[in-house]
Amino acid sequence: MLTLTVDNKDKLDDIIITEDTILNIKLDNCSEEINIDVMDNMCLEVFEIDDDTSNEINYNLRSNAQVIVNKLARDNSDVTTVNMSGENASIKYYSNMMNYRDNTYRFVVNHRANYTNSEVYNHCVNFADSEFKFLVDSNIDREAIECFSNQDNEIIDMGNGKNFISPNLIVDNDLINANHSAYIGKFKKDVIFYLQSRGLTEIDCDLLLIKGFLLGKMNLDEKLLEEYTNFIITNFK
Amino acid sequence: MLKIENLSVKIDDRDILKNFEISINDGEVHAIMGPNGTGKSTLSKVIMGSRDYDILSGKIIFNDEDISSLEVDERSRKGIFLSMQSPISIEGVTNSEFLRTALNARTNEPIGLFDFIKTMETSMKELDMKNDIVHKAINEGSSGGERKKNEVLQIKVLKPSFIILDEVDSGLDVDSLRVVCENINKYREENPKTSILIITHYPRILEYIKPDYVHMMVDGKIVKTGDYNFAFEIDKSGYTELVNE
Ligand SMILES: Nc1ncnc2c1ncn2[C@@H]1O[C@H](COP(=O)(O)OP(=O)(O)OP(=O)(O)O)[C@@H](O)[C@H]1O
Ligand SMILES: [Mg+2]
Numbered sequence: 001m002l003t004l005t006v007d008n009k010d011k012l013d014d015i016i017i018t019e020d021t022i023l024n025i026k027l028d029n030c031s032e033e034i035n036i037d038v039m040d041n042m043c044l045e046v047f048e049i050d051d052d053t054s055n056e057i058n059y060n061l062r063s064n065a066q067v068i069v070n071k072l073a074r075d076n077s078d079v080t081t082v083n084m085s086g087e088n089a090s091i092k093y094y095s096n097m098m099n100y101r102d103n104t105y106r107f108v109v110n111h112r113a114n115y116t117n118s119e120v121y122n123h124c125v126n127f128a129d130s131e132f133k134f135l136v137d138s139n140i141d142r143e144a145i146e147c148f149s150n151q152d153n154e155i156i157d158m159g160n161g162k163n164f165i166s167p168n169l170i171v172d173n174d175l176i177n178a179n180h181s182a183y184i185g186k187f188k189k190d191v192i193f194y195l196q197s198r199g200l201t202e203i204d205c206d207l208l209l210i211k212g213f214l215l216g217k218m219n220l221d222e223k224l225l226e227e228y229t230n231f232i233i234t235n236f237k
Numbered sequence: 238m239l240k241i242e243n244l245s246v247k248i249d250d251r252d253i254l255k256n257f258e259i260s261i262n263d264g265e266v267h268a269i270m271g272p273n274g275t276g277k278s279t280l281s282k283v284i285m286g287s288r289d290y291d292i293l294s295g296k297i298i299f300n301d302e303d304i305s306s307l308e309v310d311e312r313s314r315k316g317i318f319l320s321m322q323s324p325i326s327i328e329g330v331t332n333s334e335f336l337r338t339a340l341n342a343r344t345n346e347p348i349g350l351f352d353f354i355k356t357m358e359t360s361m362k363e364l365d366m367k368n369d370i371v372h373k374a375i376n377e378g379s380s381g382g383e384r385k386k387n388e389v390l391q392i393k394v395l396k397p398s399f400i401i402l403d404e405v406d407s408g409l410d411v412d413s414l415r416v417v418c419e420n421i422n423k424y425r426e427e428n429p430k431t432s433i434l435i436i437t438h439y440p441r442i443l444e445y446i447k448p449d450y451v452h453m454m455v456d457g458k459i460v461k462t463g464d465y466n467f468a469f470e471i472d473k474s475g476y477t478e479l480v481n482e
Contacts, residue, residue: 189289191327194375197285198339198391199313208338212329216374 008032017042017065027053034058038065040086047224049231050076062086063113067093070218072228074098074235082109082118084147090117096214097124097132098235099161104133111140111147111176120151121217125210126161127237133164138180142172149178156213157186158206187213207236238263238399238432239284244295246276246283253279255457257295261399261432264425268435268443268468271454272476277436278322280454281401285319286312299399314343318397320388322404322436326376332387333357333371336394343395360393363423365416381408389417393424401434406442418445440468455480 005024006012014035015023023036025048033056038044041064050073057078061067063086076097084091097105109118118138126132138149155163165182187209195205215228239261246254253276261267271277283290284297286309297305304312327335336357341347348356357371364386376384385405392400402421406414422445425431435442443451443465451467452459455476463470471479 190325193282193285193287193289193309194321194325194327195330195335196309197313197319197321198335198395199310199342200335200339201310201342202308204338204342208330208335209327211334212327212374216329 006034017044020044022047024048025050027051027055029053031055036060038062038067038089040064042066044068046070049073049228050078051235052076053078055079057081059083059091060085061089061091061116063088065089067091068219069093069095070220070224070228072096072098072214072231074231075101075103076105077103079106080108082107083112084110084116084118084144085112086116087113088115088117089113092119092121094121094218095123096218097122098210098214098232099124099126099132100128100130100237102131104135106135108137108139109149111138111144111149114143114145115147116144117148118150119148122151122153123213123217124155124163125158125213126155126163127158129160129162131162131164133166134182135166136180137168137170138178139170140172140176140178145173145175147176147178149176151180153181154183154213155185156210157184207233210236238265238300238430239434240296240298241284242296242298244280244283244297245293246279246290246295247293248279248290252293253290253457254283257458259452259459261434263430263432265450266433266435266446266448268437268448268451269454269459270437270451270468270471275454276457277454278403281319281321281403281434281436284312284401285309285317310342313395313397316398317401318392318395318399319401320385320392320403320405322407324376324384324388326374326379326384328374328377330375331372332375335375336391339391339395356394357390360390363393364390364420365413366390382410382413385409386413386417389420393420396428398428398430399432399434401436402442403436404438405435406437406439414442415445418442421446440472443468453479 002019002021007026008030012032017038020043023046028051031054035058037060040062044067046069048071052075054077057080059082061084122134134153136151140147153165153167163184167180167182169178241259244254244257385408451463453461
């Protein structure tokens with residue numbers, strides 16, 4: 001397994017995945033274009049931590065490519081496009097945001113080939129009174145049969161933010177299985193009551209629930225879990 | 238330990254508790270039995286400090302202090318524990334992280350990971366629980382009975398001095414009920430000042446954890462109090478007959 005690291009200290013070249021790879025991405029305060037091309041039959045796992053970025057990130061998945069992206073970010077206005085261009089390609093994309101300023105996160109997945117599979121989880125905690133938007137499109141071409149596409153979009157509002165989700169499924173044929181869901185709201189009152197009834201302070205509760213909400217779906221080993229958790233704690237105000 | 242005076246509570250313009258009174262001394266076990274919808278769970282949540290209800294009047298005094306204005310977490314750290322009738326599941330928050338945070342919130346010295354895991358393992362073994370729940374999200378994928386055991390596990394770890402058991406017996410199979418009650422009795426032996434309020438529909442749990450008083454609650458207040466045997470009388474006659482007496 002090859003391990004690559006990308007940050008914005010140097011000029012970013014296109015990344016071509018020709019063997020099974022772990023890709024660590026750490027970007028801050030930048031607005032770059034990043035192209036990642038995953039060749040036939042390759043597995044790619046991405047661990048991405050971004051701070052204050054508005055990047056354009058493009059993935060191209062060829063036949064049988066398998067990709068998992070574990071992304072955690074603060075104040076993110078990236079535009080991510082995933083092209084599923086080869087048959088049987090599959091992607092699981094976890095985007096987890098902590099939001100303080102006005103931001104729009106745009107995600108597009110294009111199913112261009114048969115039997116392609118995408119699962120997209122977009123979670124954001126909006127801490128401030130700012131505006132946050134998830135614009136999420138799943139497009140399935142007429143020629144692409146038996147595809148699976150799922151998107152789950154959730155925003156937890158901790159302040160008094162203006163939050164907006166636009167989940168779109170644009171489907172050109174019937175032979176597919178597609179779902180989407182959107183939730184905007186606070187943490188549930190009975191959940192907070194349960195945790196506080198065991199003595200957790202309001203801050204303890206918020207932090208536990210935020211960590212669970214942002215990291216709960218991803219599969220992180222102990223070391224990564226610590227790194228991701230530290231990022232949340234550092235940016236939790 | 239706990240004294241409730243003249244407590245009236247409503248929700249959505251409906252009166253639920255009506256001048257409710259009770260007094261529980263250190264080390265005592267009280268049981269409350271009463272028909273569905275009479276306000277037993279409401280009472281337990283109001284003692285815990287839930288803000289879902291409007292408190293119209295009354296005082297809740299815990300160890301000589303009026304706790305009516307305290308937040309839920311402050312009441313918990315003072316030693317009150319509510320084992321809930323229907324414990325919810327919480328996605329993304331593991332039992333171990335939750336309980337460690339809860340323990341650390343009530344002590345000045347944070348508990349070490351090793352000591353914590355040992356405490357958990359011993360307690361889970363005594364409760365005949367599966368070990369793997371430590372790293373699972375709270376009650377996620379757990380059955381009704383498993384959730385009740387998890388409530389009792391939390392008692393053993395957090396060590397409260399006043400425990401409300403809201404229908405802890407419902408959902409437990411016969412063996413589990415025995416194990417749970419044995420654990421609670423052992424806890425009482427080790428902490429003899431602990432007081433317990435048992436809310437139940439069936440006298441069976443009271444055969445294991447013998448109450449000093451049994452109260453019959455109807456329409457938001459206690460209408461009759463007796464000793465241990467009163468529970469069997471209620472079980473035999475039913476509420477309607479006893480109210481009409
Ligand atoms: N959050 C709530 N919102 C609206 N009504 C409520 C709420 N909680 C309780 N009630 C109402 O208050 C009344 C008392 O409910 P409570 O749960 O306290 O009864 P109970 O005595 O515990 O009943 P059971 O034996 O069935 O558990 C019921 O009529 C119930 O519908
Ligand atoms: Mg009840």
